[in-house]
Amino acid sequence: MISRAQRRANRDNAARSTGPRTRAGKTTAARNAWRHGLSLPVLADAALAPEVAALARAIAGEGASAASRTAATRIAEAQIDLVRVRSVRLAATQRLLEGADVAREILRLDRYERRALFRRSRALEAFCGAAWDDLRSRKAQR
Amino acid sequence: MTITTTPSLPRLPARASAPRNAPGNGPGNVPMIAPMIALHTPLAGGEDADAYAKLLADTTACVRPTGILEEMWLRDAVNHYWEIERLRRFRAGRLAAVRAEGMAALLRSLGETVSGADELGRRWSAREITAIGDVRDRLERAGLDHAAALGSAFALHLDEFERIEQMIASLEARRAAALREIGFHRADFADRLAAATQMRPIEEAELAEVPPPAPSPSEAAGEAG
Numbered sequence: 453m454i455s456r457a458q459r460r461a462n463r464d465n466a467a468r469s470t471g472p473r474t475r476a477g478k479t480t481a482a483r484n485a486w487r488h489g490l491s492l493p494v495l496a497d498a499a500l501a502p503e504v505a506a507l508a509r510a511i512a513g514e515g516a517s518a519a520s521r522t523a524a525t526r527i528a529e530a531q532i533d534l535v536r537v538r539s540v541r542l543a544a545t546q547r548l549l550e551g552a553d554v555a556r557e558i559l560r561l562d563r564y565e566r567r568a569l570f571r572r573s574r575a576l577e578a579f580c581g582a583a584w585d586d587l588r589s590r591k592a593q594r
Numbered sequence: 595m596t597i598t599t600t601p602s603l604p605r606l607p608a609r610a611s612a613p614r615n616a617p618g619n620g621p622g623n624v625p626m627i628a629p630m631i632a633l634h635t636p637l638a639g640g641e642d643a644d645a646y647a648k649l650l651a652d653t654t655a656c657v658r659p660t661g662i663l664e665e666m667w668l669r670d671a672v673n674h675y676w677e678i679e680r681l682r683r684f685r686a687g688r689l690a691a692v693r694a695e696g697m698a699a700l701l702r703s704l705g706e707t708v709s710g711a712d713e714l715g716r717r718w719s720a721r722e723i724t725a726i727g728d729v730r731d732r733l734e735r736a737g738l739d740h741a742a743a744l745g746s747a748f749a750l751h752l753d754e755f756e757r758i759e760q761m762i763a764s765l766e767a768r769r770a771a772a773l774r775e776i777g778f779h780r781a782d783f784a785d786r787l788a789a790a791t792q793m794r795p796i797e798e799a800e801l802a803e804v805p806p807p808a809p810s811p812s813e814a815a816g817e818a819g
Contacts (some may be wrong), residue, residue, distance in 0.1 A: 517640035
């Protein structure tokens with residue numbers, strides 16, 4: 453039990469606080485609400501950008517049109533997002549298997565996966581259309 | 595009546611596929627794919643990595659994906675299958691783990707005292723021969739069987755099992771959606787993939803009642819005495 457004077461001093465100090473001042477403190481505070489980062493787009497993580505680019509190149513292939521490359525990039529982004537969501541879900545599943553009560557948490561991750569799947573599906577449709585156009589234009593050139 | 599059909603879509607990923615003769619990309623091998631996707635496996639701690647690798651290799655050999663998109667779909671289907679199987683095993687394991695509670699609740703409903711029911715339920719769950727016989731007699735007199743104990747355990751942990759069911763249903767829905775999506779692009783590939791990752795009925799096998807072991811001569815003599 454703290455003294456009345458100590459409590460008053462604590463409250464005075466807290467009232468004067470304007471948050472963290474150092475760079476490290478601000479960095480820490482900026483991540484207070486961070487849970488898994490799945491609501492951020494994949495390209496917000498600079499480390500994943502080369503992965504997206506490599507996958508998009510592999511999907512589009514050589515000599516693809518700009519439209520095909522754009523659609524392939526969207527597929528790649530959605531696919532990498534799926535991998536991110538599934539990695540987080542796997543970690544939670546691991547805790548579930550160890551006896552933690554995280555079933556609700558796992559179910560809450562569903563919406564991120566559904567969203568990524570929907571984006572991949574739409575991107576695939578766009579890619580199909582672009583690939584079809586590429587094929588027709590190549591035939592016309594011949 | 596004339597039925598018009600939309601022209602089939604171009605065979606999408608053929609131009610994006612790794613060469614058929616690339617190392618590790620032949621039939622029966624795990625396909626080459628972007629590193630991050632390849633590195634992500636749905637293996638939780640303690641799961642058999644070789645079994646997963648074999649499942650992936652067998653499925654790959656069976657459906658022969660051409661191109662990176664088909665490889666992505668294939669991995670989706672295999673991973674969904676793996677995760678659904680894991681959750682079904684987990685559900686069966688949880689039910690087995692709480693069966694003592696279910697049996698205790700059932701015995702209480704048949705007039706046993708709280709402490710007596712808990713003790714008998716615990717011993718029955720530990721497969722003690724005398725407890726198994728005692729429980730069987732009591733259940734038979736009440737016209738019940740062991741399924742009633744499992745049902746009782748299920749009811750006691752309904753919230754938990756409901757969430758597991760939701761997770762399984764969610765994964766099954768995604769698996770079905772993935773196969774539909776593949777079918778939209780490549781009907782034959784989707785059919786082969788669906789057949790290769792068909793669900794096996796595992797629960798019935800895991801929950802099958804195992805007869806109690808025959809009592810040893812000394813135990814039999816002890817009971818008779």
